Amino acid sequence: MMPVGDPFTARGEGVLRPQARARPEAGLTVDAHGVITDWSAEAERLFGYAPSDVLGRAAAALLAHPSDALRPAGPDGWGPDRETVEDAAAPLRVRCRDGHWEACSLRIRPTLNGPGAGARWSVTLTPVVRAGRELDGAVLEALFTQSPIGLCLFDDDLRLRRYNSAAEGMKGIFTPRSLGRRARDVWAASNADELEELLTKVRDTGVPLLGFDKHGYPPGDPDHEHYFATSAFRLEDSSGRVGVAVTGVDITARRRAEQRFALLAEASGRIGTTLDVVRTxxxxxxxxxxxxxxxxVVDMLDPVLRGDEPDADAARASLRRAGVTVNQALGVEVGDPHLDLGTTSSIPPSDARCLATMDPVLRRVVEPDSSGLGLSGDLGTGNGLFGLIVPLRARGSTLGLATFYRFGTPRTFEEGDFVTAREVTSRAAVCIDNARRYTREHVVARALRRQLLPSRFPPQGAMEIAHSVVTEGTSGDWFDAIPLPGARLALVVGTVVGSGVYAAAAMGRLRAAIHTLAELDLGPDEVLARVDDLVTHITEERGEVLGVRPRPAPGSVAGATCAYIVYDPVTGHLSVASAGHPVPLITYPDGTVEPADLPSGVALGTGDSPFGTADMGLPPHSGIALYTPGLLAGAGAGAGIEDEGTTAGLEELKERLVASRDDPVEDACRATADALLHRGSRHDAVLLLARTHVFDEDQVVTWDLPSDPAVVATVRALVERQLSAWSLDGKVFPTQLVASELVTNAIRHAEGPIKLRLLRDQMLTCEVADGSAAAPRMRHARAGDEDGRGLFLTAQVTQRWGTRYLETGKIIWAEQPLDAESGLGDLGASGLADLDV
Known part of the structure; x- marks a missing residue:
């Protein structure tokens, strides 16, 4: 850098320009003997010698090295052998008065000699360095007048000394008033302090600064932020004084494009991470x-939040606030209830215009109101609040509005921001619409699942039952409790692969199939075997229709698991079977917890292995726990290994079952499920807890009967006496009718031994057992037939009847509700005589 007083500090109309300078030439005259006879003022300024110092001295004495010679002697003595010589060889080095030397080019020509004078020569010395500086001056002139790159020079105090015409056009940053100011004061509305710190390092270390972003709001355009790519390097003159040269190029358009692409890339990665409308x-x-x-802020149309299709006339719908974010670094406090999530408001006129035209709308908010962003505190020295409203549209539907606010700075939204806002909201709208569609499917699946799962357990006296369903959505976990004849109860828990509507539908098919098979009074292993056959058939049928190889898929019946148990409260007998499902846990009254002793088997529809059954006797007040795998998965959330997590969950489940065995079953079920899922597990789970009862002796009565028709009258008497003891006198006639008909059929069509049993629980059950496997068939007797009416009448006076097969025969049973009137109607006791044999 050149000092302030050097030839390059001249100013012209506020712009620093280099000052032109004549080419320096030192002239002297030498006689024929090489003695200096004349010394010009230019030579004095160039070499520092006064005329008195050099006149009369040999010219060769001025050379840096005495061996150097000005020129070989000519014919007349000193001088060249021709009239004029331009030295084109290496320059001569002339020693200056201050000790340094100057490299000079040489031009010699003879001079006219006066009368009596000898030969004289005119010598012109031109410093070659000075000649080079003329080129430097031309370059500087071009840099300060023609360069398209802004250039400014700072001295060693980092005060502005010069700037070129390109810098003068940088949005009013550099003006004549800027000269003499420090770097941080030239453009205060920017990151000036950071730049001055970097320029100080450049000045002190000499390490150049490359590509620094100088940005802010320039005086020539205070409403828009501008960016300048700034570089700097140190300057140093021959005297050792230093400064810093700084260049700047306006890269605002490029930076805004980069910011836009960066924002869009970030939006692609961060928006739509979940299928939740509000979260998106x-x-x-x-x-x-x-x-x-x-x-x-983001306001969604009400139907969208419910998962429904948005209204065709979106302008008439109400908005609900679904997202709010405020930059807390600005020190603005949120204090308006309209910022609360879930706030409902009507669509203001400005927003209605936005929905009508589908174009972004820019408006200035003078005061916060219900239609804008409510903020408490100063909005920034009267600069106001600017809101850019953009409709959220996806797949031809309007989902809501997104409003972007800028305040506290002298800036508003410009055309490029409109494009950016459109693209960001467009991507977000697609994600919101995906979440809306998922929400709709989720709502439908949950509704379907609620309809397919039991809302309450049927009244029965075999067990106390409680269930806990923990679900984040629409899993395929399900359960059921099915009353069976003879006061027995079947419990079932299962899991279908996948979730959603298909899983709910598959769950419904399985539950209906098992419910139907349970009504046939089959054993647990037979029920699972027939369900497995059904699932295999459905899977093969689906594969034939779709033309694909049958395999378990999310939401399909194939691959489902199931655990099925049957408990008899009369004998305390439990039968258990499992198809790929965790086996039930048995809690005994002494605190022992053990899994049922049977293999879990294979999943339904995935193999043809037979299903095993475990039979055991349970003491009264034993506990039975059936569950889905998700209940144990929560305990392994921190283990990182599924098997270890499942093992830990199983041990914790056992501990909870023991600890809560004396609590009410409802409380024990709820506490156990909460404890196993307390780690924030997102798994769906079902827990079904049951505690067994054994009927008292006065609830069951059994008679062994001979295979003799005469015993039918005795049967009527036995029934009447027992029902009177149970205070069920209103059930005497229909029960006598049922018992006599069933005993008569056993005597006529079956083999002995014959047993009659009455059970009193939620229902009054009459059972007749015999040694034959042939089942009775209800007939519709014609007017002239003498028999065939017995089972028809039995069906009329009971709620249901059926046959249960045993290894040694069968049981014909019929049930009557205890709190219902007799179904005999006009059929009195005299009618029973017609049924006698």
Whole structure:
């Protein structure tokens, strides 16, 4: 850098320009003997010698090295052998008065000799360095007048000394008033302090600065932020004084494009991480604050939040706030209830215009109101609040509005921001619509699942039952309790692969199939075997229709698991079977917890292995726990290994079952499920707890009967006496009818031994057992037939009847509700005589 007083500090109309200078030439005259006879003022200024110092001295004495010669002697003595010589060889080095030397080019020509004078020569010395500086001056002139790159020079105090014409056009940053100011004061509304710190390092270390972003709001365009790619390097003159040269190029358009692409890339990665409408709306506001705007809100149409299709006339719908983010670094406090999530409001006229035209709308908010962003505190020295409203549209439907706010700085939204806002909201709208569609499917699946699962357990006295369903959505976990003849109860828990509507439908098919098979009074292993056959058939049928190889798929019946148990409260007998499902846990009254002793088997529809059955006797007040795998998965959340997590969960489940065995079954079920899922597991789970009862002796009565028709009258008497003891006198006639008919059929068509049993629980059950495997068939007797009416009458006076097969025969049973009137109607006791044999 050149000092202030050097030839390059001249000013012209506020712009620093280099000052032109004549080419320096030192002239002297030498006689024929090489003695200096004349010394010009230019030679004095160039070499520092006064005329008195050099006149009369040999010219060769001025050379840096005495061996150097000005020129070989000519014919007349000193001088060249021709009249004029331009030295084109290496320059001569002339020693200056201050000790340094100057390299000079040489030009010699003879001079006219006066009368009596000898030969004289005119010598012109031109410093070659000075000649080079003329080129430097031309380069500087071009840099300060023609260069398209802004250039400014700072002295060693980092005060502005010069700037070129390109810098003068940089949005009013450099003006004549800027001269003499420090770097941080030239453009205060920017990151000036950071730049001055970097320029100080350049000045002190000499390490150049490359590609620094100087950005802010320039005086020539205070409403828009500008970026300049700034580089700097140190300058040093021959005297050792230093300064810093700084260049700048306006890269605002490029930076804004980069910021736009960066914002869009971030939006692609951060918006739509979940299939939740509200969470996706919140992600949109979090992405744009603070990089794009100072605050953002998203208002969704009410139907969208429910998962429904948005209204065709969106302008008439109400809005519900689904996302809010404010840049807290600005020190603005949120104090308006309209910022609360879930706030409902009507669509203001400005927003209605936005929905009508589907174009972004920019408006200035003078005061916060219900239609804008409510903020408490100063909005920034009267600069106001600017809101850019953009409709959220996807697949031709309007889902809501996104509003971006800028405040506290002298800036508003410009055309490029409109494009950015459109693209960000467009991507967010697609994610929101995906979440809306998922929400709709989720709502439908949950409704379907609620309809397919039992809402309450049927009244029965075999067990106390409680269930806990923990679900984050629409899993395929299900359960059921099915009353069986003879006061027995079947419990079933299962899991279908996948979730959603298909899983709910598959669950419904399985539950209906097992319920139907349970009504046939088959054993647990037979029920699972027939369900397995059904699932295999359905899977093969589906594969034939779709033309694909049958395999378990999410939401399909194939691959489902199931555990099925049957408990008899009369004998305390339990039968258990499992198809690929965790086996039930048995809690004994002494606190012992053990899994049922049977293999879990294979999943339904995946193999042809037979299903095993475990039979055991349980003491009264034993506990039975059936569950789905998700209940144990929560305990392994921190283990990182599924098997270890399942093992830990199983041990914790056993501990909880023991600890809560004396609590009410409802409380024990709820506490156990909460304890196993307390780690924030997102798994769906079902827990079904049951505690067994054994009927008292006065609830069951059994008679062994001979195979003699005469015993039918005795049967009527036995029934009447027992029902009177149970205070069920209103059930005497229908029960006598049922018992006599069933005993008569056993005597006529079956083999002995014959047993009659009455059970009193929620239902009054009459059972007749015999040694034959042939089942009775109800007939519709014609007017002239003498028999065939017995089972028809039995069906009329009971709620249901059927046959249960044993290894030694069968049992014909019939049930009557205890709190219902007799179904005999006009058929009195005299009618029983017609049924006698």
């Amino acid at each position: 709306a919140q992600e949109l506001t979090e992405v744009v604050v603070p990089g794009f705007c100072d605050a953002a």
